[in-house]
Amino acid sequence: MALLSMEEICRDIFRENQHRIKIKKEAVAVRNLVNIFHTTLKISNERGFQTMSLRDLSRVxxxxxxxxxxxxxxxxxxxxxxQNQGRRITLKVLARCVDPGDTPLIQLRGAIRAHLYLTEVMQPWFYFSYMEAKNLSREQRKKAIExxxxxxEIxxxxxxxxxxxxxxxxxNPPLTAAVIKAxxxxxxxxxxxYSRREVSVQAYADFVIGFVESVVRKNSSN
Amino acid sequence: MALLSMEEICRDIFRENQHRIKIKKEAVAVRNLVNIFHTTLKISNERGFQTMSLRDLSRVxxxxxxxxxxxxxxxxxxxxxxQNQGRRITLKVLARCVDPGDTPLIQLRGAIRAHLYLTEVMQPWFYFSYMEAKNLSREQRKKAIExxxxxxEIxxxxxxxxxxxxxxxxxNPPLTAAVIKAxxxxxxxxxxxYSRREVSVQAYADFVIGFVESVVRKNSSN
DNA sequence: AAAAATAAAACGAACGCTCGATATTTTTAT
DNA sequence: ATAAAAATATCGAGCGTTCGTTTTATTTTT
Incomplete structure (x- = not known):
């Protein structure tokens, strides 16, 4: 799961936006992109993206x-x-974590665990995406809603x-999916x-799976 | 539930902050406070409190x-x-909606319905409080967390x-309470x-109650 | 020598905020 | 009842500051 290192992500971003980015050398660009994104997420998740000035970003x-x-x-x-990169990674990871060959119950467990572990590793990113959604342009906001x-829907x-x-x-599948997502x-x-209460991501995953299953499973045995 | 009119709330605010507010006449002050809060919530919930300039607020x-x-x-x-006023109302309403004389199951249903109906009536306020929490001062943020x-805990x-x-x-009562809150x-x-899918607050309340009860009730009958 | 980063200055626009001028309402005096 | 006076409320141009952004000449890294 942690194959998704910040470096890899930033290398992708660099290659896809090479026409915009003024820096030529990949190694340099990737190093600084990691720095920029990390610092942006750090400051924004404390005080908000709008409140973060570029002078703040420069200084930190x-x-x-x-x-x-x-x-x-x-x-x-x-x-x-x-936002773009976060979205792409979410879909990529979630899609490949659900095996259509498995039984629905196994798929359900897999999807819950995948979602939690992904958002655990990339918490700052997801928190940022959620909180800063309203600052996006109309088309970007549309993508976020999608x-x-x-x-x-998964x-x-x-x-x-x-x-x-x-x-x-x-x-009621739609509402059930909605509250699972919540x-x-x-x-x-x-x-x-959760960290104050020392609840680990594994513990939370087990709990949510148990909670959901006692609603959707036909027989409470096994 | 809708006894909580904006006018009443603003009258309370005016009386409690009369030393700060430069306006003397209650009728005038209340009218304008209603306007100011309503407009602030409207703009902020679309674009964020930080993004809203006071010139925006003035114009609208x-x-x-x-x-x-x-x-x-x-x-x-x-x-x-x-933030202050929203917090106070939440606690006041929730506290008086749970009758300690009832059975736990009835209390649970009452608390779920009370929470949903309250946040339905005052949705802009709650959305605002949630989203703008990070912009608060340290002491105010502490109160929000509390x-x-x-x-x-209720x-x-x-x-x-x-x-x-x-x-x-x-x-696991703490985690169960946490996901109910979520x-x-x-x-x-x-x-x-939910409004896009035409789910009413009653329908959502019924669903959540059913969902939670099928986890916490001992026998699935009655 | 080319590429990249730096520090510093400057730009207009927009920000939160203030304050003297003005308008409105209430009180007082006739 | 009405006009003058006082109190209250509103106005909006303008304050100093900071914002995002660009540019410059210089230094550092490769």
Missing amino acids: SGLSMGALYSYFSSKDELLEMI NELVTE FMRILEEGAQKGELEVD MLQDWYLKRWK | SGLSMGALYSYFSSKDELLEMI NELVTE FMRILEEGAQKGELEVD MLQDWYLKRWK
Whole structure:
């Protein structure tokens, strides 16, 4: 799961945006992109993206204003780059963590664990995406909403397939998927609460799986 | 439930902050406070409190800059006033909606419905409080966190009482309360999603109650 | 020598906020 | 009842500051 290192992600970003980025050498660019994104997430998740000035970003990252503007052409573009990459990774990871060959119950468990472990590793990113969504442009906000709905649909399809096969008992798949999503998002939105209580991601995953299963499983045995 | 009119709330605010507010006449002050808060919530919930300039607020509310500053002494104080009042109302309403004489199961249903109906009526306020929490001063942020935990404790105590009396089966009251809270918060955080799907607050309340009960009730009958 | 980063200055625009001028309402005096 | 006076409320141009952004000449790294 942790194959998703910040370096790899930033290398992708660099290659895809090479026409915009003024820096030529990949090694240099990647190193600084990691720095820029890390610092942006750090400051923004404490005080908000709007409140973070580029002078703040310059000071904390150690890069000059001129250097920063070699990597993006505006503050809004920086916001978009972060959002874009986060979205792409979510879908990629979630899609490959659900094996259509498995039974719905196994798929459900896999999807819950995948969602929690992914958001655990990339908590700052998800927290940022959630909180800064309203600052996006209209088209970017539309993409963010789509993304939310797609993740939810993954759960809904599993539930529907389970109900159809008679393996699960779900009387309202859309709402069930919605509240599952709400429980999963709580993990990265209220991280302070769970770490204060020393709840590990494994413990939370087990709990949510148990909680959901006692609703959707036909017989409470095995 | 809708006894909590904006006018009443603003009258309370005016009386408690009369020393700060430069306006003498209650009727005038209340009228304008309603306008100011309503407009602030409207703009902030679309674009964020930080992004909203006081010139925006002036333009949309129809009050001049000078008039605005007769009601608060700084933008931060406006933020605090809104947060304070929202917190107070939450606790007041939730506390009086749970009758200790009822059985834990009835209390649980009452608390879920109370939470949902309250946040339905005051959705902009709750959405605002959630999203703008990071912009608060340290002491104000501490109060917001306390508030979150207190609401959660109401649910935890009901669950624990139910488990103790043998009426409910809850193996992890703190985590159960946490995910119940997550489901309830989803209602005001993702209002766009539920209204798009035409899910009413009653339907959502019934669903959540059914969902939770099929986990915590000992026998699935009656 | 080329590429990249730096420090510093400057730009106009927009920010939170103030304050003297003005308008409105209430009180007082006739 | 009405006009003058006082109190209250509103106005909006303008304050100093900071914002995002660009540019410059210079230094550092490869």
